[in-house]
């Protein structure tokens with residue numbers, strides 16, 4: 161196979177505070193779990209090279225703060241995402257209830273071209289803990305109602321299913337990106353584009 | 369009190385207007401029908417806005433909280449001019465400042481009107497379902513100076529605001545010059561000749577003059593056909609050149625006022641036990657508070673008196689109290705604390721089940737206590753009793769200030785205080801004192817953080833317009849990469865010892881208010897070469913800044929920030945916007961809300977008339993797209 165362009169895939173992890181977003185990201189990238197991680201303030205990301213279907217891709221995984229009032233900042237980082245990972249804590253029912261609003265907020269703010277086809281992956285984290293509040297079935301039903309989102313039950317602490325989940329995340333992100341590249345030039349007329357994408361295309365712009 | 373009300377003058381209204389393009393924050397309005405208004409805020413330096421409100425005003429109440437631009441405008445007004453109540457409904461309208469609009473285009477048999485910004489991007493467009501937009505165009509022509517673009521006769525370019533004082537000044541001086549009445553063609557030729565060499569200056573100079581002529585009614589235009597031709601040729605030159613040149617070409621010739629040189633301000637020695645005792649009288653009162661603060665500002669506090677002095681700095685103890693009075697106060701505060709603590713401790717299971725807000729706070733606190741400085745010996749290990757104290761104080765604080773409750777970041781602010789005090793009640797009251805200084809960081813709508821990010825941008829733009837321009841071009845003028853620094857005052861970037869040193873310096877409020885913003889500017893100034901040489905964009909800048917954690921030499925930074933403070937204060941072109949941030953009296957010759965005032969430099973550099981605030985708000989808007 162001829163040399164292919166290197167691919168950078170942007171992944172956003174969203175979910176309520178304390179569901180384990182930072183722990184999952186660190187478990188996946190650094191293969192470590194620590195209960196000394198701090199609550200996330202602002203945003204940060206880690207990168208990791210992975211192989212998806214014979215291709216080397218770089219995952220850029222973004223982790224933002226989960227508390228509601230910091231959401232308005234978080235949305236600044238949604239732009240250009242190729243996949244969105246939603247996380248809840250299987251022992252905390254509220255974190256499951258919030259999933260709809262996380263998903264909606266992401267779709268509104270990132271405004272992907274095909275909202276119904278945009279790849280989400282759902283992770284039910286902390287399966288090592290008892291008692292369970294959200295059953296596998298309930299989570300799967302939610303996924304089904306949202307256009308069949310892939311679902312994984314993970315434990316960042318025990319490194320359970322984390323690798324598999326992120327493989328799926330990478331694959332979904334890659335599919336999303338290769339599709340959206342073809343569409344790159346036809347953005348909808350209604351939404352004001354970013355300055356970077358159309359700065360040079362002002363053929364019909366004002367002449368003053 | 370009535371005249372405190374924000375005045376709103378509606379210059380124009382039209383019903384039955386469909387909105388078809390809008391900035392991303394307003395996309396939920398798209399394809400809705402509503403009322404279009406042009407309004408003027410006389411209290412805000414005659415700021416004019418295009419507003420649009422949907423027919424039905426029952427709007428989801430949390431929409432507004434997500435809009436940084438809207439909220440920050442409101443916030444600014446609140447902070448600067450006292451307490452102007454803002455019409456709640458009005459703040460939810462789509463609202464676009466007229467200053468951001470540089471042209472508009474009429475199409476579809478005058479039924480569609482599109483407003484554009486300085487880059488030629490569509491900002492918003494409207495379809496007039498009842499009749500057409502002729503009425504509105506007439507109004508716009510009345511309040512704005514417009515000319516029809518030579519490229520597209522449906523496009524009106526906005527030249528400048530007639531009421532803008534600067535503009536009036538220009539008009540006047542050019543009128544006095546009697547341009548175009550004698551030797552007019554010679555003048556225009558000079559402009560055309562100058563254009564290739566000094567495009568920016570020549571354009572700015574001449575464009576104002578030419579438009580001056582164009583704007584006078586035809587009866588006043590003493591133009592012979594020759595002048596007429598030249599005028600059109602030169603307009604063409606302007607159009608061709610200004611639209612095709614990139615920003616970079618203008619930077620070279622833009623005039624940037626210079627700051628005085630950066631001087632060294634070596635750090636002093638920390639306030640010692642002996643000094644501290646010498647500054648107290650026999651009754652324990654501190655006479656010369658400013659002297660104490662000055663020593664602390666210069667060198668911090670020695671560890672053997674830090675615990676006591678912090679209580680003063682954080683308003684737990686009073687500077688001017690005798691020992692006896694102090695003891696009384698302590699007793700009171702002690703009782704008060706345990707009353708509040710009992711309130712949540714005595715909550716029954718049923719009460720808790722019926723109290724969602726309380727439960728949410730409790731669970732957030734539980735989660736964060738377990739994630740606070742666990743690497744420090746003081747909080748390390750399972751079942752560490754200090755974690756319980758941390759938890760109790762935060763819970764009690766949530767009862768003390770239920771409106772604010774618990775917000776992430778607070779446990780970071782408490783940790784060094786508890787570590788130092790090693791006493792629950794004292795740590796609580798000192799924490800209250802700290803929170804009183806920074807509570808706006810934790811506003812529900814994040815207005816305080818937005819304002820600080822904007823102030824930081826204003827300072828950066830004033831101190832180093834070139835760097836501010838770099839950030840602007842790299843999608844980072846929103847300064848989001850400094851969010852963590854500001855929220856918890858560098859707690860995540862520094863060691864426990866260093867953060868204690870920095871905080872006590874900042875608590876003195878010397879040499880000025882908001883000195884923590886200058887700390888940011890100082891660190892950024894040290895990093896900017898790396899950022900710019902590597903041509904870092906939004907993502908890389910954020911990463912680089914996050915990775916500075918643990919690598920900041922705080923003494924060097926404080927002394928540099930002090931040097932920068934002095935450079936800024938001594939600058940001849942010091943603006944009111946900067947004065948306001950650092951707490952100097954404003955000169956008042958230009959209004960605060962006048963965005964030009966914020967930084968003339970960045971507007972020179974970006975050339976499309978974007979001023980500091982506008983570019984900041986653009987940056988905010990862009991980051992949501």
Ligand SMILES: Nc1nc2c(ncn2[C@@H]2O[C@H](COP(=O)(O)OP(=O)(O)OP(=O)(O)O)[C@@H](O)[C@H]2O)c(=O)[nH]1
Pocket residue numbers: 175176177178179180181182183184194195196197198199200201224225226227285286287288289314315316317318735738739
């Ligand atoms: N038992 C168990 N605990 C976990 C697991 N994942 C995370 N935790 C713990 O849950 C708490 C929160 O984890 P974080 O990864 O910091 O959560 P977050 O989602 O990043 O939270 P924010 O940064 O506040 O949005 C920490 O105390 C972790 O140690 C898990 O799989 N099992």
Ligand SMILES: [Mg+2]
Pocket residue numbers: 181182183198199200223224225226
């Ligand atoms: Mg986190």
